[in-house]
Amino acid sequence: RLKNRTCNLSFYITSILIQYNLLFQGPPPTNLFQPPRRPGLGTLGKPIRLLANHFQVQIPKIDVYHYDVDIKPEKRPRRVNREVVDTMVRHFKMQIFGDRQPGYDGKRNMYTAHPLPIGRDRVDLEVTLPGEGKDQTFKVTIQWVSVVSLQLLLEALAGHLSEVPEDSVQALDVITRHLPSMRYTPVGRSFFSPPEGYYHPLGGGREVWFGFHQSVRPAMWNMMLNIDVSATAFYRAQPVIEFMCEVLDVQNINEQTKPLTDSQRVKFTKEIRGLKVEVTHCGQMKRKYRVCNVTRRPASHQT
Known part of the structure; x- marks a missing residue:
């Protein structure tokens, strides 16, 4: 009887372990993707033509080359980063880029249709842009990341792969957005x-x-x-004077004989602070500056 109890206890423990494995480990993983079958096409009604805002993209069977772009100083707007990369491509056309026109996302991702002649080495470049009041120098580092296959994307869309490669989708998105971002x-x-x-x-x-x-x-x-x-x-x-009149609801600037009150100045400062203005009193040299504040003193008393 003791032997039978031992066998029953062993069988009971084995059953618990099997249930535990099934409960917490689940079924064995599988990489096969089996979408539900599509029902048949409809046969009733009248076929009509619809206009949609979706356009088919023709994808070439090529590889594109992904590079990491590090621009210092950091935390610049995407617009500035695009100007830096565009200037870099034009300035180093003979040495690096040739006829290549990279697609750039404004941050760290750049793609080319042909590999750059830098291999997998890191390249450090200097780019100068005319800035707000003075020229700005940026240090740009280009580093190879990977080769992105558009052929794999075509195979995934044809149902030959279980997953759509996200790196290929990202590359296409960056490339198609590059030209509109510049224009x-x-x-x-x-x-x-x-x-x-x-x-x-x-x-x-x-x-x-x-x-x-x-x-x-x-x-x-x-x-x-x-x-x-x-x-x-x-x-x-528009001219800053006209902008001020719109903000302060001044109908005729010629009738504004008194200086701005403190409340008017504060209201105008809130609207114009952070905006860019272009000076027009320096002849052909038109510099752009970002407004940080509005002074209490009139222009006639500034030095």
Whole structure:
């Protein structure tokens, strides 16, 4: 009887261990992706043609080359980083870039259709931009990262791979956004251009700009470029005096014979602080400066 109890206890412990493994470890992992089968096409109704804001992207069967770009000083706006990289490509055309036109995301990712003649070495370059009041020098470091295969993306879209390679999707997104980022004003994932043929004032020196939002996404059997209309508010380009009149609701500047009150100055300072202005009293040398404050003293008393 003692032997039977020992066997039953052993069988009981074995059953508990099996249940524990099934409960906490789960079924064996599998890399096979089995999507649900698509139902048959519809047969009722009248076929119609629809216009959609999705456009098919033709993907070449090539490799693209991914590089890390480190720009110092850091924490600069994407617009400044793009100017730095664009100047770098033009300045070092003969030594490094040749006919290559890189795609750049404004931060650290750069892609080229052909490898740069630097191998996997790190290259340090200096780039100078005309700055706000004085020229600015940036140190740019280029480092090889990886080779991105667009052929793998095509195979994934055809259903031959279980997952869509994210590095290929990212490369396509950066490449398709590079040229609009250089031609238009990017805000988030949208692009805007100054109004032409329309004017929608919002008051306070602001106006509406229309643009477009774009993104590259994998779809059934191919990649699609999605484009939507966007709108946002911008400060209108105008003389600072006119901007002040709009902000302070001054109808005629010639009738403003008294200096600004403290409340008017504070209100105007809140609106203009951080904006860029271009000086016009230096002839052909038009410098741009960023406003940090509005002084209490008039211009006639400044030295």
